[in-house]
Amino acid sequence: MKRLPRSLVLWPALVLGWVLLSGSALQAYHWGLPAWVPRPVEPADNPMSAAKVELGRHLFYDQRLSADNSMSCASCHHQDKAFTDGRALSEGVTKEQGSRSAMSLANVAYLPVLTWANPHLTALEVQALVPLFGEHPVEMGMAGREKELFARLQADARYRELFAKAFPAEASQGAQALYSLSTVTKALGSFQRSLLSFDSPYDRYQYGGQKDAISASAKRGEALFFGEKMECYHCHGGFTFTDNIRHQKLPLAEQGFHNTGLYNLDGRGAYPANNIGISELTGNPDDMGQFRTPTLRNVALTAPYMHDGSIPTLQQVIREHYAQAGRAGNTPAGPNPMRSSLIAGFEVSEQEVTDLVAFLNALTDKTFVQNPRHGNPWSVQR
Numbered sequence: 001m002k003r004l005p006r007s008l009v010l011w012p013a014l015v016l017g018w019v020l021l022s023g024s025a026l027q028a029y030h031w032g033l034p035a036w037v038p039r040p041v042e043p044a045d046n047p048m049s050a051a052k053v054e055l056g057r058h059l060f061y062d063q064r065l066s067a068d069n070s071m072s073c074a075s076c077h078h079q080d081k082a083f084t085d086g087r088a089l090s091e092g093v094t095k096e097q098g099s100r101s102a103m104s105l106a107n108v109a110y111l112p113v114l115t116w117a118n119p120h121l122t123a124l125e126v127q128a129l130v131p132l133f134g135e136h137p138v139e140m141g142m143a144g145r146e147k148e149l150f151a152r153l154q155a156d157a158r159y160r161e162l163f164a165k166a167f168p169a170e171a172s173q174g175a176q177a178l179y180s181l182s183t184v185t186k187a188l189g190s191f192q193r194s195l196l197s198f199d200s201p202y203d204r205y206q207y208g209g210q211k212d213a214i215s216a217s218a219k220r221g222e223a224l225f226f227g228e229k230m231e232c233y234h235c236h237g238g239f240t241f242t243d244n245i246r247h248q249k250l251p252l253a254e255q256g257f258h259n260t261g262l263y264n265l266d267g268r269g270a271y272p273a274n275n276i277g278i279s280e281l282t283g284n285p286d287d288m289g290q291f292r293t294p295t296l297r298n299v300a301l302t303a304p305y306m307h308d309g310s311i312p313t314l315q316q317v318i319r320e321h322y323a324q325a326g327r328a329g330n331t332p333a334g335p336n337p338m339r340s341s342l343i344a345g346f347e348v349s350e351q352e353v354t355d356l357v358a359f360l361n362a363l364t365d366k367t368f369v370q371n372p373r374h375g376n377p378w379s380v381q382r
Contacts, residue, residue: 056191088309221359261326
């Protein structure tokens with residue numbers, strides 16, 4: 001029997017020992033949350049660690065994760081836009097457009113469902129496979145090129161250090177275990193869970209006792225937002241400003257998909273055929289036009305609005321959509337008969353629009369969008 005070189009026999013043990021001694025993925029993760037915010041739920045098979053977050057940050061910003069080295073996750077999720085991209089519809093490496101806009105990743109750790117219209121997509125580790133390998137539409141274009149991806153990563157000295165530190169158990173098993181879909185997606189999921197946004201002017205006003213943190217106009221807007229006239233808070237309530245929520249103090253996750261009456265193409269509630277909401281997956285006609293409620297944290301940075309990016313400004317969202325019992329109310333077909341009962345329309349003055357927008361602007365967390373720990377690590381390393 002042929003004997004392996006001693007260096008190859010000892011290598012896995014040496015890697016594991018180095019990782020453990022240098023501060024590994026086994027250390028408890030510090031979320032850095034304010035006292036009034038409960039901790040997110042961590043996946044049992046992917047507990048958080050600073051090493052995974054750092055590896056995930058490098059992967060998130062790395063264009064080598066796309067077929068032609070032109071796109072990264074950050075191409076559609078810009079930090080200065082609260083991890084959206086400012087487009088109505090995002091494009092992939094083939095320039096094919098998707099049918100929905102890129103959602104914000106702020107506080108994604110608290111979401112029990114992750115996308116506009118798939119109630120079954122509940123894990124960030126699984127969701128990461130969609131942009132990487134999806135073909136309808138093509139985003140990063142890596143379908144069938146998994147080995148090429150792993151080779152790219154393994155060839156980089158920086159990644160060899162980051163992967164070993166984030167996944168010491170896999171490192172002890174060799175390169176095939178260390179560079180895998182499991183480790184790549186777990187690292188990406190960990191980085192995304194670290195994107196926490198709880199330091200807006202409204203937070204400092206509401207929870208920090210800084211009564212001058214927001215303007216008088218924003219305070220009037222707060223009253224409108226939480227009042228029964230506009231009823232915004234029914235779907236955009238809680239500390240994440242969405243009715244989709246899961247955390248360690250909540251026994252059961254809450255989900256919210258709603259038809260806001262954006263379209264009514266046939267007078268009976270139809271939406272565009274390529275964008276019908278969760279009905280596409282549930283097969284239930286009554287689910288037509290239902291999409292997940294997005295967070296309103298940092299909403300001033302995430303234009304254009306709605307699932308298809310079809311409304312350019314917050315003022316238009318208020319005046320031309322919600323005030324009209326859904327935008328379809330402005331069309332010959334009239335309001336969508338399948339819209340949520342909460343979308344009833346309301347009279348609104350220009351001052352009220354100004355005040356409500358001032359409140360929404362007060363949900364912008366500048367610390368979050370400028371935090372270097374969320375930024376591109378390659379911009380200073382390459």
